[in-house]
Amino acid sequence: MSLLLDKRELKKAAKELTLAKLNDVLDTLQSVLAERQSEIEAINEIERFAREKGFTLEQLGYKQIQDTLAVEEEISVSSDKRPIKPKFKTLNKESQYFYVEDGQLQLLRTHTMKKGLQARGIEVVSVDKVDKKFAKDIDALLADATEQATLNYNSKVVLWNAWAAVNGGEILETR
Missing domain, CATH: 4.10.220 (Light-harvesting Protein)
Structure with a gap:
């Protein structure tokens, strides 16, 4: 590379x-x-x-062996390098930013997006400055973002636990 x-x-x-x-x-x-x-x-x-x-x-053990080999290959690839220990980040409603694009309220996912949106002339506002007509959408956006964050966290926990099992690290619980 x-x-x-x-x-x-x-x-x-x-x-x-x-x-x-x-x-x-x-x-x-x-x-x-x-x-x-x-x-x-x-x-x-x-x-x-x-x-x-x-x-x-399955009676011959073929499928189980193949599944085990696939998991071992993933672990051996990831055991060479220690993965980043995942941390679950809760979404605090008061600290989130939103913007309106194409007539719909959107949640600002990363703060690196903020400058790009502002350069395009899209206003990024905090939760207390969101227009009242979009207030009903805030909870749905936060619920969707929380669900996505949980899925991302759980997938990272699986990789972490596979590495931790091989290298004696802390086993984490999924959410």
């Missing part, structure tokens, strides 16, 4: 890249693709054979 960020290194790599090297890369990718395809065919053959003999894949 740093290669792409540095123009000098990118230019140097482009000079070193030749048609022969590109062909080698393509050949390697095609061989890996063929290998994966043969693995898929073998798995399909095993599944077909198990069904013919009257076994379910």
Whole structure:
């Protein structure tokens, strides 16, 4: 990734890249693709054979193993780097800002949006300065934002708990 960020290194790599090297890369990718395809065919053959003999894949432990491997792969990828410990942020009604766009009241999600909205000529106001005709929409917007914050928090807790189980960290509760 740093290669792409540095123009000098990118230019140097482009000079070193030749048609022969590109062909080698393509050949390697095609061989890996063929290998994966043969693995898929073998798995399909095993599944077909198990069904013919009257076994379910769950009875053979195939599906459970596949699910476990997928979870272990996610953990191994995330265990290399410690994830950020999630913190649930409650939405305080008095500290929220709103704006009206296309005739509808919207909740200001991030304060970085504020300058962009103001540059477009959209007024950003606090909850006590919201026009009375939009007052009924405030609670619905806050409820929706709280629900979304809870979903985001819970998804981060799952990743954190997977990392914590492997590395002996604190296990968090979902909300």
